[in-house]
Amino acid sequence: MAVIAHLANFYTPTSGGLRTAMDALMHEYARGGHEVHTIVPGTEAASQTTGTTTIHHLPSRQLPGSGGYRVITSTEQVRGVLREIQPDYVELSDRLTLLGAADWARAAGVPSSLIAHERIDGVLQAFMPFLPRRRLADRMNASAFARVDTIVCTTHFAAEEFDRIGLPTTQVPLGVDLQTFNPAQRSAAARGRYAEQVLLVLASRLSREKRPAFAVDVLDACLRRGMDCRLLVLGKGPLTERMVALSKHRPMTVLGHIASRIEMAQFLASADAVLAPGPIETFGLAALESLACGTPVLCNEASAIPEVLGPDAGFARPLDPELWANCIETTINDAADVRAHSRRRAEEFPWSRTATSLLQVSGITETTTSDAPLGVESLEVG
DSSP: OOEEEEEOSSOOTTOOHHHHHHHHHHHHHHHTTOEEEEEEEESSOEEEEETTEEEEEEEOEEOTTTTSOEEOOOHHHHHHHHHHHOOSEEEEOOSSSOTHHHHHHHHHTOOEEEEEOSOHHHHHHHHOTTSOHHHHHHHHHHHHHHHSSEEEESSHHHHHHHHTTTOOOEEOOOOBOTTTSSGGGOOHHHHHTTOSSEEEEEESOOSGGGOTHHHHHHHHHHHHTTOOEEEEEEOOSTTHHHHHHHHTTSSEEEEEOOOOHHHHHHHHHHOSEEEEOOTTOSSOHHHHHHHHTTOOEEEETTSSHHHHHTTTSEEEEOSOHHHHHHHHHHHHHTHHHHHHHHHHHHTTOBHHHHHHHHHHHHTOOOOOOSSOOOOGGGGOOO
């Protein structure tokens, strides 16, 4: 048994993909017989242990305008937890304030890795376009590379900002809960509450870098064609009020954050298509969950999601509402084939394989997960 520490910022009760990934990995590591500790932000210091897993919340600062996200700023508090738990492996999901944990790991002779969940250059472009984003991203990535043993990227798209400065990375795709997210979750009752004909879903954090308003443009394009459509918006964030305002006088409902995974699966499985317009998605967990439900995904061709979709499980297009409306019509006409392709693609991404590959990266290979270990390179998507 190994002791594993996983650290991240931006982990809250309403977080999206990051929280999903951390919770899934914690579950898989524990299922493999390991002791798992996650270190995340909180309003005060607190720890909660369930079986062999412990969540450590550290006092943190809330970022203005972020929709409630918090950031750990005390390196000494992080090191205090690490000294207490004495991990055999340190896994980071943050390049902002938590790289001090990698410094601690190196001094202690413990392997460390960083999972690059976002493109730094893309985030800077979305929020601070006036800055020299590429130069700053290159500097941050070079610093991270020097401090951790391995940089893990989930797609080729995520690795590009490391590739351009000659830094090697290891590719390990994320996964999906294939039991919770499956076509059997399709619910006539859930669908009937919102649409009789075409149901579109946007499952996304409502923030600038996700481009949520483009989903409204797609809805409008469908309505101009005489399609009986409704758009469901699942998620919240700084742009929630704007999305609610756009929903007025449209067949559109903003439901906010969906806490229940079963309820989320029902919405995704009941949709005709799920829209993913974000240009800087480095993987797209909501998209993969949609595929697992048998629902095709329409995504921004500039993002990493086309790598996840593969050739038959959805459509990758530029941000042109008319092109997306064309794809929705195709999806409706070929519904059975598209839904079958979507589910088959998702079945290539169980969380057990992700966990096994990440443990191979760390040198910890003794797991009891149900899937045989795969070589990291064989897990590449795209």
